[in-house]
Amino acid sequence: MTTISITGKQPGKTAVTISSTVNPAVKTVVPVTVLSRNLLSYGPASGYGLTATINGDGSLHIKGTPTRQWTGLSWKFPCPVHGIVTFGGTTISGLGGVIKCLDGDGRQLGSQITVGSNGVAIPDGTVSLQLNILATETTPTMKDGDIRIQLESGDTVHEWMKPDDTSLEGGGYELANLVPSFTSILPKTVEGVTFTSTDGHTIHAKGTATAWAHVGVSVRLDAGTYMLTCDNSNGWNYGCQFLGGNNNAQLGGASVKLEADTYTVSVFVAKGKTVDIDLTPRIHRLD
DSSP states (O other): OOOOOOOOSSSEEEEEEEEOSSOTTOEEEEEEEEOOSOOOBOOOEEETTEEEEEOTTSOEEEEEOOSSTTEEEEEEEEOOOOSEEEEEEEOOTTEEEEEEEEOTTSOBOSOOEETTEEEEEOOTTOOEEEEEEEEOSSSOOOEEEEEEEEEEESSOOOOOOOOSBOOOOOEEEEOOOOOOOOGGGOSEEETTEEEEESSSSSEEEEEEOSSOEEEEEEEEEOSEEEEEEEETOBTTTEEEEEEOTTOOEEESSSEEEEOSEEEEEEEEEOTTOEEEEEEEEEEEEOO
């Protein structure tokens, strides 16, 4: 039996004619669709200060200033492959590219896949993939550049290729803030400082602290890598702190690996400080 191997040089549709060597009049035409090795799907999108358009070569052009860290753009599409994959390519300074593997209910399976990951296994049960382009800078700066990223089968990085689907509409996205609502404990006056909130997440602190003044809520976190930040914080003068099971207090701003446990997030004002300010604590999972 003769084996025929066909290698496509460019994505697209074509046909292969197979003729008999004995009787050339006997032949058949086989339709062939050559698919891109780049398994991503994306397209025009806008949100959180960024706009994505498609260049002539199929790459992404990103322009704008992200509204804050961990915001950006996102595209969700059916998982096109299982097994081992590699995610590589080039991004823009200050923007990170990640892929989340989701089950049928939209829950993340395993750790996210970052640009530069070779030989990573797609978790069993993955139904769809979510591509996120997010701001990684604490204070995001203006972006205006091209992104050429590629998800492909196997553990080898190949030259970038245009994906088959560059018309998938995307949208704005931000990493979920895992801090629970403070609504159930506010308003509350502690040591001369009154804490209030209209939405449960942004807390307004007003007054002069006669002693350490704080209010806090508990949150159960799975093991993973997290970052705690707080809008408008000012070191140990006022802001938010993260209190773990080992009773070690930590200010926001640095990523930290945590064990599965129940943690406390507090908004505080140090003794002697006078404030009239909004404080928004945020916990983002980074893996």
